[in-house]
Amino acid sequence: MKLRDLYTKIKDILKEASESSGSEALSILSKVTGRSREGLLMDFEEEVSEAQCQLAVSLARKRASGYPLQYITEKCYFYGLELYVCEGVFIPRMETEVLVDLSLQVIEEKNIELVADVGTGTGCIAIAIALNSQCEVFATDISEKALQVAKKNAEKYQVQIGLLKGPYLEPLLHFLDRVQLIVSNPPYVSSLAQLPADVQKEPSEALFAGEDGLDFYRNFFSVPSLLRGKTIIMEMSPEQESGLRELLQNLGKLSFFKDQFNRTRFFKLEME
Numbered sequence: 001m002k003l004r005d006l007y008t009k010i011k012d013i014l015k016e017a018s019e020s021s022g023s024e025a026l027s028i029l030s031k032v033t034g035r036s037r038e039g040l041l042m043d044f045e046e047e048v049s050e051a052q053c054q055l056a057v058s059l060a061r062k063r064a065s066g067y068p069l070q071y072i073t074e075k076c077y078f079y080g081l082e083l084y085v086c087e088g089v090f091i092p093r094m095e096t097e098v099l100v101d102l103s104l105q106v107i108e109e110k111n112i113e114l115v116a117d118v119g120t121g122t123g124c125i126a127i128a129i130a131l132n133s134q135c136e137v138f139a140t141d142i143s144e145k146a147l148q149v150a151k152k153n154a155e156k157y158q159v160q161i162g163l164l165k166g167p168y169l170e171p172l173l174h175f176l177d178r179v180q181l182i183v184s185n186p187p188y189v190s191s192l193a194q195l196p197a198d199v200q201k202e203p204s205e206a207l208f209a210g211e212d213g214l215d216f217y218r219n220f221f222s223v224p225s226l227l228r229g230k231t232i233i234m235e236m237s238p239e240q241e242s243g244l245r246e247l248l249q250n251l252g253k254l255s256f257f258k259d260q261f262n263r264t265r266f267f268k269l270e271m272e
Helices: 003-014 021-033 037-042 050-064 069-073 094-110 124-131 144-156 170-178 215-220 238-248
Strands: 075-078 081-084 114-118 136-141 161-165 181-184 231-235 252-258 264-271
Touching: 003 021, 003 050, 021 037, 021 050, 021 069, 050 069, 069 075, 075 094, 075 124, 081 124, 081 144, 094 124, 094 181, 094 231, 094 252, 094 264, 114 124, 114 170, 124 136, 124 144, 124 161, 136 144, 136 170, 144 161, 161 170, 215 238, 238 252, 238 264
Parallel strands: 114 136, 114 181, 136 161, 181 231
Antiparallel strands: 075 081, 231 264, 252 264
């Protein structure tokens, strides 16, 4: 079978599951053949082996069943970076790039020297900050697999990041006094939420935080004295603004920021 015909076949498999069936078909073909998307387009008349055809069709059907494309291709993109990702690790979202922008602004304004990324996943936030500042960066996660993925991504971009395992502030306690900025894209989805099929394949501990989605914030800020004088920037869900105002109002100067789609998506808390 020619590449062109295989492309058409897997695009047809994907058309009911994806609004970008053509692009996703190219991504799957790239994974199967080891060629770039551009190279595929240039060689559309070449023959493909039967084994590659079978694998491509199998992966397309897996994607059509609701399995995330990023887990199939083992690639995700964030802040201009191509990162490795695999099943069991949260897939970065475009919106979170704004969190990096906000962090870099604070780093410059306050001459921040040490940043901690809590719940790092692929390491995307920590790596983007390390590449775009002179800060010392640490990253934590409760998942050993996530830390392994973050390590692989940090090595790819040759950045030094301290990777620590544990929940909330626990891995940072022995040097928390030196940490000036804490950033996080924590779990904030309501446990009652009905999520799309592909999102359901991501790790639940990276998504859910109680019925109102605020459990992570409650636990993180439960001992405010540990955070005195620090700046915290976190992602949130737009409908959580009032709940977060109530939870955090007496802890310091609280500001909210919008994402690229004009939805309230982040808060900055300058702890007193």
